[in-house]
Amino acid sequence: xxxxxxxxxxxxxxxxxxxxxxxxxxxxxxxxxxxxxxxxxxxxxxxxxxxxxxxxxxxxxxxxxxxxxxxxxxxxxxxxxxxxxxxxxxxxxxxxxxxxxxxxxxxxxxxxxxxxxxxxxxxxxxxxxxxxxxxxxxxxxxxxxxxxxxxxxx
Numbered sequence: 001x002x003x004x005x006x007x008x009x010x011x012x013x014x015x016x017x018x019x020x021x022x023x024x025x026x027x028x029x030x031x032x033x034x035x036x037x038x039x040x041x042x043x044x045x046x047x048x049x050x051x052x053x054x055x056x057x058x059x060x061x062x063x064x065x066x067x068x069x070x071x072x073x074x075x076x077x078x079x080x081x082x083x084x085x086x087x088x089x090x091x092x093x094x095x096x097x098x099x100x101x102x103x104x105x106x107x108x109x110x111x112x113x114x115x116x117x118x119x120x121x122x123x124x125x126x127x128x129x130x131x132x133x134x135x136x137x138x139x140x141x142x143x144x145x146x147x148x149x150x151x152x153x154x
Contacts, residue, residue, distance in 0.1 A: 034079035034149050035059045039069040039095065040113070041087045049082065049113075052138045053145060066090030070098055073105055079149045085114035085124075096127040109148040113141070 036058045040046050046062040053060045061076075063069040066083070067090050073081065081099065085092035092112055099105045110129040117133070124131060132144060 033057050033059050035061065035076065036080045036082060036145060036149075037061050037063070037069055037073055037076075037078045038082045039063045039066055039087070039092070040082075040084040042084075049141065052142060056142045056145070058145065058149075066092070066095040070095060073099065073108070074102070078108065080109045080111065080145060082111045082113050082145075085112055085116050093123060093127075096124065096129055100127050111141075111144055111148065 036053055038046060038049050038053075038060055040049075040062075041064050043064065046064070050060040050062050058079075061072060061078075063072065064087075066087055069081070069083070070090070072078075083092040083095055090098075092114065096110060096112070099108060099110065110127070111132055112124055112129050113132045113134060113136075115134040130144060130148060132140065
C-alpha cells in the first residue's frame, strides 16, 4: 500500500484484514491468558496436555526436566504447575519441596499428575498440592486447572 494511502498517514480507518493484525488501542492491553507450566518425561503427554489446555484458553510451557522447569518458574509469573511424580532426575516430590521452600513460589498452585496410586501420594500432603491420578479424563484436568487458577486469582 503506498504511503499516501496508509490509514496511519491519511487519517483513514484501520482495516485489520489488510495486515492480519488487530489495531493497537492507545494504552489498552488485553489480559494475557494464565500461564501453566507442565513437567513430565513423556513427550506425548506433554503435547496432549499442552493442546488441551491451550484449547481451554491457557498458555502452556512444557518441560521434560524438573530442573529446567524450576529455573523457568524462578523467572516468570506462572499461574500453576502440573508435574509428574516419577521422573529420572529431579522428581515431582523433590520439585514440590524446592518450590515450597522458595518464598516467591511457595503459594504457587501445584497439580501432581501421576500414575502413582493415591495412597502412595500421601507423602505429598506437606506440600499442599492437588493430586490427579493418571489416567483421567481431559475434562478432569481442565476443571482442576480452572478451579486452581480461579482460586489463585481471587
